[in-house]
Amino acid sequence: MQKFTLFLLFSFAITQLQAQLSGILTDAGGQALPFASIYLKGSTTGTTTNVNGEYTLYLNPGTYDVVFQYIGYEQKTLKVTMTREPQKLNVSLKEAAVELSEFVVRSNAEDPAYPIIRAAIKKREFYRTQVEEYRCDAYVKGNIAFAQTPKKIMGQEIGTMGGMLDSTGKGIIYLSESRSNLFFRRPDQYREEMIYSKVSGNDQGFGFNRAQDMDFSPYESYSELGRRIVSPIADNALFYYKYKLIGTITDEQGRAIKKIQLIPKRSEDPVYRGYIYIVDQDWAVQSADFILLQSAIKQPGLDTLWIKQVFLPIDNTEDVWRTFSVNIKFKAGALGFKLIGSFTSILSNYNIKPAFEDKFFTNEVFIVKEGANDKNQAFWDTLRPIPLTEDEVKDYTKKDSLQVLWKSKPWKDSVDRKNNKFTVMKLLTGYTYSRSYYRENFNIASPLGTIQFNTVQGYNASLNLAYNKDFDEYNMKWYRLNGAVNYGFSEKEFRASGSYLRQFEGIHRSQLSIGGGRQAVQFNPNEPITLMVNSIYSLLSRHNYMKLYDKVFARVGFGRELTNGIRLNSSLEWANRRKLDNTSDQSWYQRDDPNRRAYTENIPSIIAQNFDQSRALTLNLAFSFRPGQKYYTYPGRKYVAEVNGPEYFLNYRGGFGDVNYHLISVAIEEDNLPLGAWGYSAFRVQGGSFVQRKSLEFMDFMHFNGNQTILGDQERYMNSFLLLPYYEYSTDRAFFQAHWQHHFEGAILDWIPLIKKLGWKLVLGGHFLQVEQKKSYYELTAGIENVGFGVFRLFRFDIAASRQAGGKWNVGPVFGISL
Structure with missing residues (x-):
């Protein structure tokens, strides 16, 4: 600290010895030359002009050769003698005389x-x-x-x-x-x-x-x-x-x-x-x-x-x-x-x-x-x-005063009063009540957006509440409280759950989570089909792809970056899992047709033996490692720089109680493998096995993200299959999956007349899945991304082809959206 103080004092003393050379750089017509270069001849000590052609150069007393340079204009070097007094020097540059090259013009001649x-x-x-x-x-x-x-x-x-x-x-x-x-x-x-x-x-x-x-x-x-x-x-x-x-x-x-x-x-x-x-x-x-x-x-x-x-x-x-x-x-x-x-x-x-x-x-x-x-x-x-330009000087002056106002309690309260007013639109967007001065807000999710349908609960709705509290202006220390109450009108059951998440600091991002309650959850915890998509498919075509079970649980979790590039996320959960049956047969599909399609049971079809109830204590340990991870350090916080290179994962999941198993898996993924102007590739490879499986239920299996609809989530394509039935390959044995995509980023399509004007981008992909005692599964995909208009290029369209080894190809479209 003492050395740093001495450095500041020395720097300040040096600036007092320097004098200011300033002026305006223009062309022969008096027009300002913005971002022109002014430097001492034979060195890289210098400056540039601002948008108005103004420059400032701080120099110690002495004589200098100062070079004035602007792209496309003649250089000018002026000898300047500086004292301790400021000096004005306006300079005009002429447009450079361009000597045209002499060459013989021939048919198909190459430009010089x-x-x-x-x-x-x-x-x-x-x-x-x-x-x-x-x-x-x-x-x-x-x-x-x-x-x-x-x-x-x-x-x-x-x-x-x-x-x-x-x-x-x-x-x-x-x-x-x-x-x-x-x-x-x-x-x-x-x-x-x-x-x-x-x-x-x-x-x-x-x-x-x-x-x-x-x-x-x-x-x-x-x-x-x-x-x-x-x-x-x-x-x-x-x-x-x-x-x-x-x-x-x-x-x-x-x-x-x-x-x-x-x-x-x-x-x-x-x-x-x-x-x-x-x-x-x-x-x-x-x-x-x-x-x-x-x-x-x-x-x-x-x-x-x-x-x-x-x-x-x-x-x-x-x-x-x-x-x-x-x-x-x-x-x-x-x-x-x-x-x-x-x-x-x-x-x-x-x-x-x-x-x-x-x-x-x-x-x-x-x-x-x-x-x-x-x-x-x-x-x-x-x-x-x-x-600084005149506008920049005004901006600094104005905002230096305004920031005092912006940080004051009366100002923040006045802004909150306006934003906290309830409007009809907030039935769709949700309602937030803020107390900005205290860095806290209370949120109610849109009640209309929670109305869904599934065959277990029938029509159901949720009340989702959240309270957020920050302890610093950089949002590095905070906690989040979330609560949800759900009611199924056909099932006539209430379910409630809640969670607490606390982040303690911004360097290692240490986080503690506590949660519990009762929920109807999917057998695959990655939720391969969303509530909204399942509701649409159930009501319009009588496909109840979502399979649910009842879970009463208590969970505690902890996550922290152990050292740069290595992070641990862990959780310990006790849960009582219970079977759920369909209670609703409603749909809008062939409403009056007695021969309409029947809903399937609320149990994945590959389950050999149904279950009624099981209790499990589940431990999850997930390590991620990115070698050579670059990062930025600010006072009290750290940010990962642009990610380059693969990330490695080691996961363990163990079940105790009515179940007894141990699952270990490893994975490697790369999000951006550049291939020059030909775009970039991304891949994810994962393999693992149950090293012990004395007893476990179907929700404890290894599940894979499938899709039986024409709707996809672009953000999950690197860990999903576009045509795989949701639970067909779920396993309690060894498995291996691989996903690859190449984004051409304009290459190829930019060479096609008319198509190139649309801004679309070609993307090709491949997916592979192998589980013990099953035939290999393959997928090939070809798609167009960046579809839309203006800034709203949210859509992607793929044609996917899939097959099991030795079987026939199945082809289907998938429409993706990224929000």
């Missing part, structure tokens, strides 16, 4: 851009790997604003959103700055330490600005932007791009910079449009000016995205180029909202020979330091390299 691109592709790996490690300073600013808002949405007035919007519905909704130390070691080890952070309107908040997330280097084959975007100098780039040499620009150092236009071969391919600037003979990327359209990125609601990057040689070392600045702008919108935003990062003061200590890089890739958010506006005025 192609030899340059091939040379850059050949040199790509050299530049990608030439720096083994580095450290640098990173500044990131994010600004997201509403350019348009509707008056109402779903009958609710938008208003000013607590004062964030003006009378025209415009206003900044997110403004944040951060200053970090960024460290890197090949091949992919990052460590980023955020030492300062400021969020407009929240002096206790931390922005989601991370410099490492803005690394869209063209030297990497792909950039992750929701979809993998192919670099214009990737090894396979010539399959996706056409190129046109616009001409040559000569910079102040005499380097010839080749300006090359990027043209997609197919408009829906995952590629950039725009320009790339390549240094002749060195074949290094000097800068990039990329555009991504919605048709290429295929992210619902995202209209256009612009990426500008500037690369500089380090310390006059001509062949070592590093990223100096990245600016990302976007336009997005949905439901009458229109968003505009930008994120800008400046990477400066590189050290490419930092000599890191052993074990400096760990799985902790991002750390927010304690006290990072406690610096005032005056401190930031001496730190930020990009000047």
Whole structure:
């Protein structure tokens, strides 16, 4: 702590010795040049202009050569002598003279851009790997604003959103700055330490600005932007791009910079449009000016995205180029909202020979330091390299005042009074009564939404209640109380249950749960068919696929991450299980036909011997392990970074009492196995066996998620079979199941005229199941996902084909929805 205090005092003293060089950068016509680069010649110390072309550079007394650079414009280097007094310097840049290349036009002649691109592709790996490690300073600013808002949405007035919007519905909704130390070691080890952070309107908040997330280097084959975007100098780039040499620009150092236009071969391919600037003979990327359209990125609601990057040689070392600045702008919108935003990062003061200590890089890739958010506006005025715009200054000033109001009890009570009013619409959506100042709310689920039908209870309805209490503003310490009362009108039975769930902290996410009561539950605890779908199929076609038994139970559970990437979830449950019979024969199917289809019994047909009642004490232990799990650390909490690599599972379930068995299973799953521009695969494999099975009932078997309807749940396809009867393969012996899907993310369908305009994505899958004493079961699926319109691309349509070994193929459609 003492060292950190000394560091702050030293930093403050340094800033007092520095003077401010500021001004406006414009073109020859006086138009501002936004996000232009200003840096000290021969270094990566510098800044960029803001959207109004304004810049600020803090320098110690001395004489400097300051370079002013904007993509597509002539560089200008000015000698500046700084004292301790601030200095104004407005600079105008001319549009670069582009020297057109001379070449003979012949039939089928190749554009002269192609030899340059091939040379850059050949040199790509050299530049990608030439720096083994580095450290640098990173500044990131994010600004997201509403350019348009509707008056109402779903009958609710938008208003000013607590004062964030003006009378025209415009206003900044997110403004944040951060200053970090960024460290890197090949091949992919990052460590980023955020030492300062400021969020407009929240002096206790931390922005989601991370410099490492803005690394869209063209030297990497792909950039992750929701979809993998192919670099214009990737090894396979010539399959996706056409190129046109616009001409040559000569910079102040005499380097010839080749300006090359990027043209997609197919408009829906995952590629950039725009320009790339390549240094002749060195074949290094000097800068990039990329555009991504919605048709290429295929992210619902995202209209256009612009990426500008500037690369500089380090310390006059001509062949070592590093990223100096990245600016990302976007336009997005949905439901009458229109968003505009930008994120800008400046990477400066590189050290490419930092000599890191052993074990400096760990799985902790991002750390927010304690006290990072406690610096005032005056401190930031001496730190930020990009000047605030007038709107940003107003936003900080306004929200610094508003946050006091937003956190006050009178304000929160006034908002609650408005939101707590009961309306007819809440019969459909449910009703919530909040006391925001105390971080608590009480919820009643929609009573209309709980009305269901099954053949055991007939029509039945539930009253579902919940109470939520948070103890901190980051929602890391809380408890949840839930209660439910259910009544079956044909069965004439009440059932009630309740649970308590407590999370104690935000690092290991330690959780304790207690629950109990009486419920009618499915034999497969994964609930392969939902209440709503079963109700529809029962009432409209007299198929009662859901099979229930009565359970009176008491349960206690505990979960905790034991160490990074390894988590334990455990539970111990005592239950009295009892058989249930059908009590209702109602349906809307062939209502007056005496020969209509009969409901099946409320017992899975494969059960050899019916049961009446059994008591069981069941212990569950579930370990999950993700090797090398990357994570972010904030004060008092931890978040898992974007998941890469497989996750492993070890599960044990043991039954005692009237039953006596032990089940052990292992599994491995991968959610995102990238295959370049061809999309990604996902798979899940599980195997296990009952190592002891002296006695057990059918609900203790290993069950598999089947489906006998035409409706599916996309979120469960990686652990489900689309055409398998619900309990046909349930077993008390050894088993093995495997699931695989490949999501083409636009590949293939984007090459088909007309179809490519719809934004649909092809997905192929395969499923396999083997249990002891049963024939192998196979499924093949072909589907279209991302079906819908606008941002509502919730639907998927599959054709599935299944068969048992040696049997005939069964083919059927499945409609999936993801909410």
